[in-house]
């Protein structure tokens with residue numbers, strides 16, 4: 001079925017490879033952006049995650065983790081975009097911020113790092129997927145882990161919130177459904193929807209459902225997670241979007257994919273979602289492929305809920321990120337260390 005990138009050798013060698021320390025270079029990018037949805041607070045997501053100790057925790061996974069924090073993306077309003085686009089709130093901000101974001105993501109990946117983008121709302125997926133594809137010359141597939149499909153166009157959206165639209169802007173099959181978007185010429189509808197899979201869906205608008213069915217989009221909703229189990233679901237998703245196991249994987253992880261009991265501090269929480277264990281399982285599976293190219297962790301809103309809710313949500317986000325970069329619930333074998341058996345006291349021979 002699904003073939004992880006691995007050295008040749010025995011099953012034991014493969015197991016060892018999967019559960020040992022692996023050189024991992026990470027570039028962290030914060031996007032304190034909230035204009036893709038109406039609630040205040042989500043712009044503080046990146047700093048809430050950093051302040052909870054993200055970098056130290058990542059560094060503690062093992063010694064071969066190399067982390068560089070590139071800080072937060074800042075952008076200036078592109079004055080030439082005076083045109084607004086119907087039913088896209090704060091369009092000018094969306095276009096300007098994602099332009100900077102795409103360039104930053106492209107640069108971080110070209111620096112040889114896996115780009116970890118901390119949101120901010122999910123409209124930033126426009127820039128991160130675009131930058132990833134530019135850096136990898138198109139050879140990218142996307143796993144969109146979300147309660148929502150984020151597949152509305154400005155004609156189908158009932159909210160006008162652009163965080164409900166990024167996938168529709170990225171998909172080449174939907175390019176004819178958009179009007180000309182001033183200031184977005186850098187953004188090509190870069191990816192075929194055949195290279196995209198959803199996991200976690202449970203709040204899908206009518207037109208989004210129509211598009212998913214018409215285009216035959218790979219979509220594993222909560223029902224499929226129940227029917228097959230998360231392990232089979234991730235393997236099937238990767239098999240569909242990356243059958244030859246050679247693409248760079250982009251995971252866009254909306255924290256609202258998790259059940260609202262696990263991640264209450266988010267703008268559009270939906271009950272009945274993934275457990276934290278399932279979220280972690282998804283990222284462990286992606287890590288094992290060795291082909292994670294970029295990950296977004298979006299929609300953490302520290303202004304929603306109690307202090308305890310915020311803490312739980314941020315911790316959940318960090319668990320999911322840790323799994324993506326090699327933290328193993330089984331424990332890791334130090335790659336170079338030989339077992340110092342002679343030093344175990346119970347093994348001395350008398």
Ligand SMILES: NC(=[NH2+])NCCC[C@H](N)C(=O)O
Pocket residue numbers: 121122123148149150152157158159160161163164165205254256268299
């Ligand atoms: N990234 C998100 N949380 N998106 C929620 C989208 C909700 C709804 N489908 C809309 O278009 O407004």
Ligand SMILES: [Mn+2]
Pocket residue numbers: 146147148254256257268
């Ligand atoms: Mn969502």
Ligand SMILES: [Mn+2]
Pocket residue numbers: 122146148150163254
């Ligand atoms: Mn989303």
